[in-house]
Amino acid sequence: MDPSALFIPLVVLSTTLLAVLAGKARLGGSASQIWTAVVSMFQCIGLAAIFYLINNVAGLLLVELLRMISGVFVSHYMLADAFVVPFSLLQALFIHHWITHPAPRPHEPPQHIPTPLADHESQYDGANGAKKHLMFTASASDRTFFNKCLKLFS
Amino acid sequence: MFLKICGVMGGLVVAVAALAAYTPLVNIWAVHAGTRSQPQRCEAVVVLGSGMFPNGTLNNASYRRTVSAIQLHQQGLARYLVLLGADKQANVSEAAARADLARSLGVSDADIFTESRGMTTRAEAALSRNLLFPRGIRSILLVTDSQHMTRSVNVFQEAGFEVHPVTADEFPLPAMADDDRVELLYHVLSEYVARSYHSLADSHRR
Numbered sequence: 001m002d003p004s005a006l007f008i009p010l011v012v013l014s015t016t017l018l019a020v021l022a023g024k025a026r027l028g029g030s031a032s033q034i035w036t037a038v039v040s041m042f043q044c045i046g047l048a049a050i051f052y053l054i055n056n057v058a059g060l061l062l063v064e065l066l067r068m069i070s071g072v073f074v075s076h077y078m079l080a081d082a083f084v085v086p087f088s089l090l091q092a093l094f095i096h097h098w099i100t101h102p103a104p105r106p107h108e109p110p111q112h113i114p115t116p117l118a119d120h121e122s123q124y125d126g127a128n129g130a131k132k133h134l135m136f137t138a139s140a141s142d143r144t145f146f147n148k149c150l151k152l153f154s
Numbered sequence: 155m156f157l158k159i160c161g162v163m164g165g166l167v168v169a170v171a172a173l174a175a176y177t178p179l180v181n182i183w184a185v186h187a188g189t190r191s192q193p194q195r196c197e198a199v200v201v202l203g204s205g206m207f208p209n210g211t212l213n214n215a216s217y218r219r220t221v222s223a224i225q226l227h228q229q230g231l232a233r234y235l236v237l238l239g240a241d242k243q244a245n246v247s248e249a250a251a252r253a254d255l256a257r258s259l260g261v262s263d264a265d266i267f268t269e270s271r272g273m274t275t276r277a278e279a280a281l282s283r284n285l286l287f288p289r290g291i292r293s294i295l296l297v298t299d300s301q302h303m304t305r306s307v308n309v310f311q312e313a314g315f316e317v318h319p320v321t322a323d324e325f326p327l328p329a330m331a332d333d334d335r336v337e338l339l340y341h342v343l344s345e346y347v348a349r350s351y352h353s354l355a356d357s358h359r360r
Contacts, residue, residue, distance in 0.1 A: 005176065005332045039161055046163030060351075073273045076351070077205075080344065099157065 040096070047092035055084055174339040175332035184327055184342050188300035189307060191320045197291040199223045199232045199320075200282050202275065202298040202306060203239035203248050210244030212251050215299060215324040220252045222322035223297045224259050232295050236267045236285065238278050275306050279313040292316055299323045301345040305352060
């Protein structure tokens with residue numbers, strides 16, 4: 001194998017390592033999350049491959065349909081577009097994120113978000129049922145707003 | 155479960171891409187899947203269409219095929235040049251642009267035939283037959299890329315020609331660089347899809 005072929009993979013490996021170190025030091029990434037990230041990456045690539053196949057089959061069917069309806073020759077080479085690959089990857093990223101990060105349903109309590117309100121929750125526990133109910137169903141931005149209101153009225 | 159399948163597929167895609175880019179496996183596959191050149195003296199050289207750039211010049215594949223055909227003509231392997239190509243850009247057809255190139259390289263106008271109506275390989279074979287059979291020409295040197303050649307030889311033989319392939323690839327074979335190997339993999343896979351489509355269409359036609 002031509003040793004120069006390893007140049008770009010080595011550059012990519014180095015920048016990935018740097019990004020992981022920076023993520024660990026500055027952004028709070030943990031080593032145990034790396035495996036999860038690798039699995040997610042493979043899932044995205046697999047999903048992109050599925051979208052690539054689906055896009056090509058859909059394109060082929062559309063070409064056949066256009067040929068039948070219009071009677072004009074439409075070339076299959078219209079499918080030979082390199083942009084199918086990045087577009088499939090974008091579709092995969094979008095769908096993967098959508099599947100793995102579902103929005104909380106209205107009747108389900110949101111994930112616990114540590115805010116100053118958490119301290120107030122114990123204070124208000126039982127004292128005002130309406131307020132407590134509001135706190136549990138509020139989103140993070142609502143909670144911030146609610147905290148400001150509490151400070152104003154306390 | 156679905157995401158697990160995606161994960162396995164992703165692993166396979168990465169493994170295949172790595173094997174294609176960093177091992178010579180694609181070269182072996184491409185040689186096996188393609189057709190080798192067998193040039194010999196014939197009556198005409200038939201050059202299959204490929205495409206043009208929007209500014210009215212030949213694309214890389216079309217240019218390579220045309221130059222190969224002109225070389226065969228100038229080596230005395232065939233008298234006539236049959237230049238095909240239905241693509242039309244900037245009011246110039248591919249066949250006409252190829253004829254201009256041939257004339258500029260010294261090929262006599264009397265030895266050039268052009269045909270710019272064939273949209274598919276099968277149509278090109280039928281149009282070449284209409285052009286050459288009345289002149290008593292049946293043995294041809296067929297010029298296209300090595301992967302497209304296997305299918306093209308079959309189509310031209312079905313049209314009644316005695317075919318001798320001469321390949322003109324727009325990709326290096328064997329490919330040594332990683333990106334060239336991935337491009338070669340794309341060509342080989344595309345041609346397998348095209349062969350499957352045509353065998354399906356043929357069985358439907360029958």
